Amino acid sequence: MGGLQMRASKLLLQITIYYLVIGLALFIALKLWPDLRGYLPLGGVEQLITDPAKNPLHASEAARSTHVANLGQSIFWLVVAIIAAILVSLPVSWVYMTVRGGHEYDQSLVNTIIVLPMVVTGIVIIVQNSLALAFSLAGIAGAVRFRNSLKSSGDALFILLAVGTGLSAGIGAIELAGVISIAFNYCFAMLWITEYGERAGMKRFLADYDGIDQAAPPEPDKKK
Numbered sequence: 001m002g003g004l005q006m007r008a009s010k011l012l013l014q015i016t017i018y019y020l021v022i023g024l025a026l027f028i029a030l031k032l033w034p035d036l037r038g039y040l041p042l043g044g045v046e047q048l049i050t051d052p053a054k055n056p057l058h059a060s061e062a063a064r065s066t067h068v069a070n071l072g073q074s075i076f077w078l079v080v081a082i083i084a085a086i087l088v089s090l091p092v093s094w095v096y097m098t099v100r101g102g103h104e105y106d107q108s109l110v111n112t113i114i115v116l117p118m119v120v121t122g123i124v125i126i127v128q129n130s131l132a133l134a135f136s137l138a139g140i141a142g143a144v145r146f147r148n149s150l151k152s153s154g155d156a157l158f159i160l161l162a163v164g165t166g167l168s169a170g171i172g173a174i175e176l177a178g179v180i181s182i183a184f185n186y187c188f189a190m191l192w193i194t195e196y197g198e199r200a201g202m203k204r205f206l207a208d209y210d211g212i213d214q215a216a217p218p219e220p221d222k223k224k
Contacts, residue, residue: 008193011098015091015185019178022087039073041081044173077172078125085117085169088181089162095185096158099192109155113162117177120166157184 030037037043093113100106161184168177190196 007098008189011094011189012186014094015189018091019182022178039076039080041077041084041169041172041174043175044168044171045176078122081125081169081172081174082118082121084174085121085165085177086114088165088169088174088177089114089117091185092158092161092165092181095188099188104152106155109158113158116159116162117166117169120163121169124167124170 093110096110096113097105161180164180165177168174168180
């Protein structure tokens with residue numbers, strides 16, 4: 001029990017310090033160089049909130065920066081968007097590695113949580129404002145066969161978060177990705193600590209926290 005409490009305290013402290021450091025670094029950078037904001041993938045959420053009725057197939061100001069006007073600046077914008085997507089996803093992987101336990105822990109999902117936002121960011125930038133490219137991408141994705149299914153429906157939440165983070169970065173709304181990541185991580189951490197929804201004979205998704213495991217035993221592997 002004491003060890004699990006230390007793990008929980010370490011997780012909460014780790015993600016809190018991480019977000020504070022990232023937020024403080026961004027705040028200082030924008031204070032020292034105010035014009036830098038025009039070259040960063042920031043502010044896209046303002047467009048989404050203030051003008052939600054805008055046709056998504058038309059050019060969106062959300063994915064544009066006011067000062068990006070040449071190849072070098074565009075590459076800088078893209079690199080920052082991809083790095084930001086990875087940085088926002090990193091603490092999500094910490095939460096998964098801490099709260100998920102047992103034989104259903106999936107290392108490939110940890111890697112997916114970090115890499116998928118980067119891939120989605122690039123895809124969004126490629127297909128935005130192009131219906132033809134979007135349909136082409138859908139056809140390519142439909143042709144790919146995923147041989148490994150998720151071990152739990154709860155794991156799909158981490159995949160959805162990774163996709164949402166990549167979408168946010170791709171449209172220039174890193175602040176949205178940050179807010180989603182913070183809310184997601186603290187919510188999952190508190191669900192784990194409070195063992196919300198636990199009852200006897202249940203199918204466990206989160207690792208046992210209080211040391212009193214009331215979950216049903218895992219089903220035998222039928223593939224053998």
